[in-house]
Each structure stands twice: as structure tokens, then as C-alpha cells.
Amino acid sequence: MKRVVSSIVVFILFVFAQRVDAQNLDIEGITKSTKLKVNGNINANAIYYNSNTRNARIPFTYFVQGTINLNWLTFNVPFTYSYSNQGENFDYQLPFNFNRLSLHPRYKWIQAHIGDVTMNFSPYTLSGHQFTGGGVELTPNFPLKFSAMYGRLLRATEDDGNEQTLPAYKRVGYGAKLSWEKPRYKLGLIGFYAKDNINSILPIPEERNIRPKENLVISLSGETTIARKYIIRAEYASTAITQDLRADKSTISPNNLAGLFFNNRTSTEFYNALRAGIDLNLGAMKVGLGYERIDPNYETLGAYYFNNDFENITLNLARTLFNNKVNISFNLGYQRDNLNNQKTQSLGRTVGSVNATYQVTDAITLTGMYSNFTSFTNQNLNQFDDINDNDLTDEEQEALNYRQLSQNANANLNWVLSKKKNSTQTVNLNYSLASSANEENGIIRVGQANNFHNGNAVYTIGFPQNSLTVSSSVNYSYNDIGRDNSNAWGTSLNLNKLFFKNKLNTTLGAAYNNSINKEIKTGVLNFRASAGTVLAKKHNISLNAIQLFRNTTNVSDLSELTLTFNYSYAFDVSKPKIEFNRTPREKKVKTPKIKKEKVFKFSYRKHTFEGKHENITREIKTLVEQEEFKTVKGLKQVLNDLELLAIDMKEHENGSNKKYKKTAINYLDLLYKYKDFSDTYHDIAFKSLQKLYTQAVALDERVKQDYIRLRNLVNAEKQMGNFVLESDEKDLLAREKKYKAHTWMQEQLVSLTYEDVINDKGLLKEFKEKYLDKVFSMIMNKKSEKEIEDYFSLKYAKFYHDNAPVNKK
DSSP states (O other), X not given: OHHHHHXXXXXXXXXXXXXXXXXXXXXXXXTSOBOEEEEEXXXXXXXXXXXXXOOSSOSEEEEEEEEEEEEETTEEEEEXXXXXXXTTTOSSOOSSOSSEEEEOOEETTEEEEEEEEOOBSOTTSOBSOOEEEEEEEEOOSSSEEEEEEEEEEEOOBOOOSOTTOOOBOEEEEEEEEEEEEOSSEEEEEEEEEEEEEGGGSOXXXXXXXXXXXXXXXXXXXXXXXXXXXXXXXXXXXXXXXXXXXXSOBOOOOOSSTGGGGSOOBTTEEEEEEEEEEEEEEETTEEEEEXXXXXXXXXXXXXXXXXXXXXXXXXXXXXXXXXXXXXEEEEEEEEEEEOTTSOSSEEEEEEEEEEEEEEEOSSSEEEEEEEEEEEEEEEEOOOHHHHHHOOOTTOHHHHSEEEEEEEEEEEEEEEEEEEEOSSOEEEEEEEEEEEEEEEEETTEEEEEEEEEEEEEEEEEEEEEGGGTEEEEEEEEEEEEEETTEEEEEEEEEEEEEEEETTTTEEEEEEEEEEEEEETTEEEEEEEEEEEEEEEETTTEEEEEEEEEEEEEETTEEEEEEEEEEEEEEEEEEEEOOOBOOSOOOOOOOOOOTTSOOOOEEEEEETTEEEEEEHHHHHHHHHGGGGSGGGHHHHTOHHHHHHHHHHHHHHHHTTTSOHHHHHHHHHHHHHHHHHHHHHHXXXXXXXXXXXXXXXXXXXXXHHHHHHHHHHHHHHHHHHHHTTOOOOHXXXXXXXXXXXXXXXXXXXXXXXXXOOHHHHHTTTTTHHHHHHXXXXXXXXXHHTTOOHHHHHHHHHHHHHHHHHHTSHHHHO
């Protein structure tokens, strides 16, 4: 099995090696002068707790975590850490660490994870399990994507006799994820393997029920888009898990995919999981249908916990109404367990819900939710009772038909009463209901129905000019739980004030709640205070205090104080320029009465220049005409800057070699800096085009329906002989053009590849000439990649629509 996995990995790396020819590292360029940047953040919390009663909680706890990020050229190396004394007071052992250290270096589309890290392949294989080791993710601008990991999942933990200690064998795992992603379809393959080391700890007593395990999981997935509005996706996963490695080998034929590549033993078990779904984009309405089935006892060592033995069928629908003022969504689902009929009790449940939001006015928003949950269980007869039962006429009466009915409702009203320069006022009203009832053989017995009512009102008034906000609230709840009823009421007041030109943020609040349940009364009073400020724009300091007093009938009064101090610091340090392989100073040779010829030689990256100064100047200026610098030629701003540097180089032709070389290097540095920009431009451009295509597919039905709806309306008016307004005719023509342009744009985008972007295929050349300078300016101004992609998508959409054949006529 290991040989098979190794062969797959070697093949994948070979394929990637063929794809990165254009991404070769320029070693000579790296050795040139460049800046090393260091940035990151530190976040520390110190918590003090004191109570008048005995408590297992330690009085002082601290947490320190943060990130240090190193940037050099296109390399990015984040380092994260987390440290706490939370586990120091434990008198037992755990097979994992509370404190973590990790590195996440990145170079272009290559991302690595080193240290105490987590990765996610899929819910059925590797899903959030921490491991100590390394991982890599390769996401080039090419359909093939690859991820892999290797590390220790559990550390060896001896059984020290303490019941709370979790003894564990040393567990090592590795896995890989391979996917092929195209705009209209996706294919994926995942393999994950983990095994315990039997000899890593001393034998564990059998009563602890901890045995060495081995596991192999294989997953196949796919997704496709049909007719631009139907998305079908599916995933199949199979696991083969040996519950005890000490068991004998088995020759039993496996009944799933993973078992075909696994070393089966008598304790080996085989399980499957299946998930499928279809999403329909019907303009303003979205419809989804999903199915999921997981075998009983399905398990993977790549996840801490896993739900199994259930089958789900779900249906969801969402749409907007009344010019997007109303958003409504429905969900309906059915779930059952006991798939193999091996349990003495089976459970099935049906869930239905509706959520709605109504924007009544700009100031009033109304939201509502209702869900109806029903579960039922049929208890199988005890096998001994069945054997000894001498009356077979009462089977139906003896079988337990048990249903649990539950419903939840919530209504919320948010009203902005006023929004003025000197004051703002808002009111929020909320009511919620949660009820449940146990029904047995169609009867809800006394004490088997529960209802929880809760309502609250919040009034907030703000004084922006004084940086003051005051908020008050009242709440009331009534609960009837079986035969016991209880009610509670409370109120609170909170003030928030900014001082010293909004640099100091303070909050002061008080709340009181009183509850009555039979003869037991409980009162809770708490005070809260906090203050926070920012120093030197990078240091954040805050202090929070909570004092709580609780008195309960026949129980000692409780008083507890919690203080939390937080400090965070964001830093950004630029290191001085680091230079490598500096050319030693040339010794000046005095040649009296003979004028020195300005002839010398120097190298820059892959170029070597030799000769007189003026000849080298001409050679350097012709570089911009070469094919590899074609993007630079499209940047007007860059050409102007290069021209200025060329003038400077020309002026130093008759000077010393040292001064002339410096001007020549300045020109070459700028030229290559903008050449490197072209790689970033192509990456972002391709991602933006992919994003635009996805958005276009999502809007396709809506654009089509808008056009068809108006066309049918106008045609109906004409058929009835009614007068059609000229504005309607123009609107119909505009929507027709929009729909045709939208369809044409999708036809152009669906087949575009990364190579097309590099080669400026079709309209892309004209687009680059028009927007290249703007994009370059955004990159130089350190705009985020998302901001640039959003800008690209918007401009691409307009550009394609403007250049559609229907708009060229």
C-alpha cells in the first residue's frame, strides 16, 4: 500500500515539475539588493478569578498567541504560536499539547504548513485533526491542484493509573488530495492513512479499552454544471479500519474500495459514506436537493469525532420578492438511523423551517423564523420478553410508538426612530417561543409538554457629537417545564463613552435578574466595566472587570470577580537593504597623459554587458523591445520612468565606471520590477475572469427572465391592440441587448485558459492596453488582491458587454 501511495506522489510531483517551467527561481535576481520585511502581531490575555466559594478554576490564567510574518521578494513565511498555562494544573496526561508552534511559508501558489498544524481534505477523510509534522498545498493557475501532509496525530502517552489520563499509542498519518478543476466540472481523489505504533508505550490494561489501530480512507468526488444553471455534486468515501493491530491477518474479501488496498485483519471493519446534491438556479429562486448516507460505525482517524448511522434527505428553497424587499427561504428534511436494523431503538425525524426578512422601510426591518421538528422512535421488544410472551394478540399494544414534537418561533423588529447629526435612536423588540411535547401512542400526558417564552425590548440613544451611547433593556421569560412553572424578569443599563478625541473607549453597565421557580428564588446582580485604548497606533490595551452577586433560597450567597487584561501589538519592521555578491571596487590605474577609455564589464541577472558606456546604454534600452517585456511596453507610466532613468544613464556615460554602473542598475532594476508585475497581473486577471464567469452563470436565468417577462408583456399589449409606450419599447430593446451580450460574454469566458491571458487572446489585448496602468497603480498602492479582483471583474463585465456584437451594430 505504501508503495502505491509513494508512486502516486512521485507522479504528481513530476506533473507539477513540468508545469512550473515558467516559474523558475531567478537566483541571480535574489542575490541583488532587496528589502526584508517583518510584520505580525502579539496578543496576550491575563485572567484573574476570585470567588467566595471553593472552585476548581485556577485563580490566574494567561494566554499568549501571535504571528510573525517574514516577506522577502515573493516569499511569505508566517510563523504562529500559542502558549498558555491552562494545562499546568492538570494531574493527568493528554495525548496532545495545549501550546502550539507552526510555520506557514508561501511562495506564489505554493503553501507549506510546518509544526503543530491542521489541514482539511474532506469531512470523511482528514478533517481538522491536529498533527505535528508538515503539509503542502499547490494551487497553480492550472486545473491540477494538490495537497499532502505527514505527521504525528497522537503522541505516545503511558497509562499512569490516573482515571483521567488518556493513554494513547503514537499515531502517525499521511495523506494526499488531488483535484482537477475546470469551470464546468471538478474531479477529486483523496487518500489518507494512519497507524499506531504498538511498541511506543507499555501494554495498557484491557479494561481501558484502548487498542492500537490502523486506518485507510479513500474518497472520490465530482461536480459538474449543466445548462449553466444546474450544479450536481457527489462524494463517495470508503474506510477500512483495523480496531486492533494485534489481531491475526484475514483473508476475507473486503466489500469497499479502501479494503482493496489494505492489510486486512480479523478486527478490520469496512464502511462507506455517500453525499450527493443538486442546486438549481432559477433566476430569483434557488432550489437545492441533498442526500447523505453514512454507514453505522463509520470512522476515520483523521477526525476527532464523527456522526454515523444516519441517512439525510434535505430540500431547500430561497427567493426574493417585491423588488428584493422580502427574502424568504424554506428548508425541509428527513433523517433516520438504525440503517442496518441492529439497534433496539430506531429514530426518525422530520424537520421543516421557514425564514423571512421584510425591509418595510429604510428604517424598519422585520424578521421572522418558524421551525417544526418532529422525531419518532419505535422501541423493539426485548428478545426475552418476545420468547416468553404467550399472548401474540397484543403485539401492537406492547410496541412503543413514541413521538417528540417540537417547534420554535422568533420575531424581531428593528426600528431606527431617528438618525440626526446630534442624536440617534433605535428600538429593538424580540419575542421567541420554544415548545416541545412527548407523545406516546397519540397521547400527550400531563407534564410531558414544555413551553419557553422570552421577550425583550432594547432602547438605544446615541449622541455622536459627544461620543456617548446609552442602552437600556427589559426582558421577561415564562417557562412551563412539565409540572413546574417558572418566570424571570430583568433589566440592564449600559453606557459607552469615548474620551480624549475618541482614543479611550469606556463601558459601564449594570444588570439585575430575578427568577422564581416553585419556592426557590434567585437574584443575580452584576456590574461590568471596561476601558480600552490604542497607543502609537499599534498597541491595544484593554481591561475588563465583572463583579457578580447571586443569592438563592437555602443556598449560600455567591460573590465572584473576574478581571481580564488584554494587550495586543501589531508591528511592521522593514530591514535595511541586504546586498550579496557585491562587485569589489576596481583599482584605479593612473595613466598620466593618456585618456582612459570608458570600457568595462558587468553582469545583471542573465545579462552580461561589456564595452564602452554609450554602447551599453543602447543595448540596455533595447531590452524593453524584447518579447518578455511586452507587458512593460503597455505601461505608459513605466515607460516615462524608464525614459528618465535612461537620461540619467546617458549623463553619466563620461563619468566613472562606478557611477555609470549605478545608473544602469537603477534602470535594469525598474525594468525587471515591472516585468515581475506582469506575473501578478496575469494571475489576478485569470482569477477575475473565472470569478466573472461564475457570477455570470448565477445571473443567467435572472437576466433571461427579465427580458422574456417584458417581451411577453409588450407582445400581449400589441395583440390586444393596446398602445405600447415608447419607453417600454426602448426598455425591451435594452433588455434584449443586455441578454444577448450576457450570453455572448459567457461563450467567450467558458473556454479561456491561463495561457490565453498570458498571450492576450482576443479582446484581452485591448483590455490590457486600456486598464494596465490602473491595475499597476492599485498594486503599487498595496491594494488587496480581492479589491483588485473585484475591480477586474467589474471592468471585464462592462468591457465584454460593450464589445458584444449586439452592441457593435
